[in-house]
Amino acid sequence: MDVARKSSGAKYEYLLFDLDDTLYPMSSGLNLACRKNIEEYMLQHLQIEESEVPRMCLQLYREYGTTMAGLKALGYEFDNDQFHACVHGRLPYDALKPDLVLRNLLLSMPQRKIIFTNGDEAHAAQVLSRLCLEDCFEGIICFETLNPPSHLQPVDFITAPDDDDIEHAPEATVTDCIGSNLSPKSPILCKPSVEAIEAAIRIANVDPQKTIFFDDSARNIASGKGSRTSYSYCWEFRAREEGQQLEQFIQSTAVETVVHA
Secondary structure: OOOOEOOOOOEOOEEEEOOOOOOOOHHHOHHHHHHHHHHHHHHHOOOOOHHHHHHHHHHHHHHHOOHHHHHHHOOOOOOHHHHHHHHOOOOOHHHOOOOHHHHHHHHOOOOEEEEEOOOOHHHHHHHHHHHOOOOOOOEEEOHHHHOOOOOOOOOOOOOOOOHHHHHHOOOOOHHHHOOOOOOOOOOOOOOOOHHHHHHHHHHHOOOHHHEEEEEOOHHHHHHHHHOOOOEEEEEEOOOHHHOHHHHHHHHOOOOOOEEEO
């Protein structure tokens, strides 16, 4: 295909793709299964009151982008790998089938293509493998990329929270914090924070002026527009037989839109 251009003649050279509910439809059931696993983890491992779990799970997701980031912000201590193993390790990945139409579409595009997900590395690898898309992307920016283990050096442009601030911060509760302007900052870096998106741009080594960001979340897209990424689009997954519309879209003049692919 012709190299994608906008009306000014500049080329799009980079495509950042979200993973979950973007490369496959929400109807797969993984989204609901993931929420169920998170709620079970909160109940069984964090001993959160059962009646509070569903509301708290949703509120933290809305406030912080992921429930995990919200739990960390409120001071809950747990192992990240254990959390991901419990939440993602038991997902019904069998529901995902090879998507050869999407595969051929992605492989036909000359742009650099990179996955940018809040999920962990093992989850991303499982999804891409099940969809038969693992060789369609040159790399994956995931939870571990933005949140390296404490014994490793963090990415040089991510500022770690001050230890004194953590030790002496007053204990917060959901009632005190959720939905207020005083919500504690999470030590987890993830979408939809502008900092996470700008970190991903730098890690991927892409020119934000020549990058398109595809995500199913309008909130993530709004943050992309607030970062140095000039063009961000909400890709609403539709029937796969309409997949050629993605290629047509990238070739068209850039406008904020919803892409049915």
